[in-house]
Amino acid sequence: MRRAVEVAVAGGHNVLMVGPPGSGKSMIAKRIPSIMPAPSLEEFLEILGIYSAAGLTQIAENKYFKRPFRAPHHTVSRVGLTGGGPNPKPGEISLAHNGVLFLDELPEFGSILDNLRQPMEDGKLTISRAAGKITFPCKFMLVAAMNPCKCGYLGDPRHKCKCTSLQIQQYRAKISGPLLDRIDIHVEASALPISDLSKTQKAESSAEIRKRVESAREIQKARFADFPMPNKTNAAMTAAQIRKYCALAGEQSKILESAMEELGLSARAWDRILKVSRTIADLDQSETIKTQHLLEAINYRSLDRNL
Numbered sequence: 001m002r003r004a005v006e007v008a009v010a011g012g013h014n015v016l017m018v019g020p021p022g023s024g025k026s027m028i029a030k031r032i033p034s035i036m037p038a039p040s041l042e043e044f045l046e047i048l049g050i051y052s053a054a055g056l057t058q059i060a061e062n063k064y065f066k067r068p069f070r071a072p073h074h075t076v077s078r079v080g081l082t083g084g085g086p087n088p089k090p091g092e093i094s095l096a097h098n099g100v101l102f103l104d105e106l107p108e109f110g111s112i113l114d115n116l117r118q119p120m121e122d123g124k125l126t127i128s129r130a131a132g133k134i135t136f137p138c139k140f141m142l143v144a145a146m147n148p149c150k151c152g153y154l155g156d157p158r159h160k161c162k163c164t165s166l167q168i169q170q171y172r173a174k175i176s177g178p179l180l181d182r183i184d185i186h187v188e189a190s191a192l193p194i195s196d197l198s199k200t201q202k203a204e205s206s207a208e209i210r211k212r213v214e215s216a217r218e219i220q221k222a223r224f225a226d227f228p229m230p231n232k233t234n235a236a237m238t239a240a241q242i243r244k245y246c247a248l249a250g251e252q253s254k255i256l257e258s259a260m261e262e263l264g265l266s267a268r269a270w271d272r273i274l275k276v277s278r279t280i281a282d283l284d285q286s287e288t289i290k291t292q293h294l295l296e297a298i299n300y301r302s303l304d305r306n307l
């Protein structure tokens with residue numbers, strides 16, 4: 001799961017972690033800002049601007065030169081999530097600007113998630129009031145987490161799952177397709193005892209991971225230097241850019257075709273797999289996408305498979 005998150009941060013991909021309670025999803029999510037590249041001065045000023053519009057200047061001062069991490073509860077109101085109100089204030093999506101928006105227990109958010117679609121597409125939210133319009137930016141990395149099923153124990157060797165297959169289907173169907181479409185990486189986590197988690201955590205510091213992430217981002221910045229993209233990341237590639245920068249060798253196309261068929265992946269998964277393969281190759285400082293990069297990317301579509 002850590003590796004998948006590193007890939008996600010390196011390419012600016014949104015990520016969904018699926019795992020039973022206690023598998024460390026929240027802990028990993030909280031660490032994400034520390035492995036992201038440090039914000040530029042411009043990005044930091046944007047963050048400060050939003051926090052002061054929200055009346056949270058003190059928090060902004062405490063977070064000096066750090067990226068924000070916002071984790072609204074699933075009972076959050078629409079205004080609380082996207083912003084607005086009689087005296088328009090930025091919502092959680094803007095407070096997460098240039099940082100991470102973490103939605104734990106994603107299916108519990110329900111229909112409020114539909115309100116994320118447009119702002120995620122635009123990278124900003126405009127609120128109209130009698131007195132005029134006000135625009136808050138909201139470019140964030142979406143990190144979502146969910147249990148594998150309603151009771152939470154599907155696939156957990158220590159507990160027995162009590163859900164019927166219909167219940168599992170219904171639980172997963174609560175996440176809307178359009179939102180799922182914006183998430184390039186799905187990763188499943190098994191339940192690990194806490195002691196194991198802290199052991200793996202000690203293995204590598206955030207600073208070490210951040211170094212690899214930063215080198216991968218440099219490669220992307222150079223690649224997209226001539227394109228008018230606000231986010232020069234692999235996740236933001238257009239269809240034409242994917243064709244240009246994610247070319248596969250003949251043998252690799254065959255692997256991907258047969259994987260799509262065998263795992264029953266959706267047609268939309270194709271481009272996502274290519275984008276993520278490109279990021280994995282960048283992390284590996286490889287100019288071409290190698291077969292091992294492609295295979296790893298195919299692994300990050302687990303939810304497509306199960307649905």
Ligand SMILES: [Zn+2]
Binds near residue numbers: 151153161162
């Ligand atoms: Zn269950």
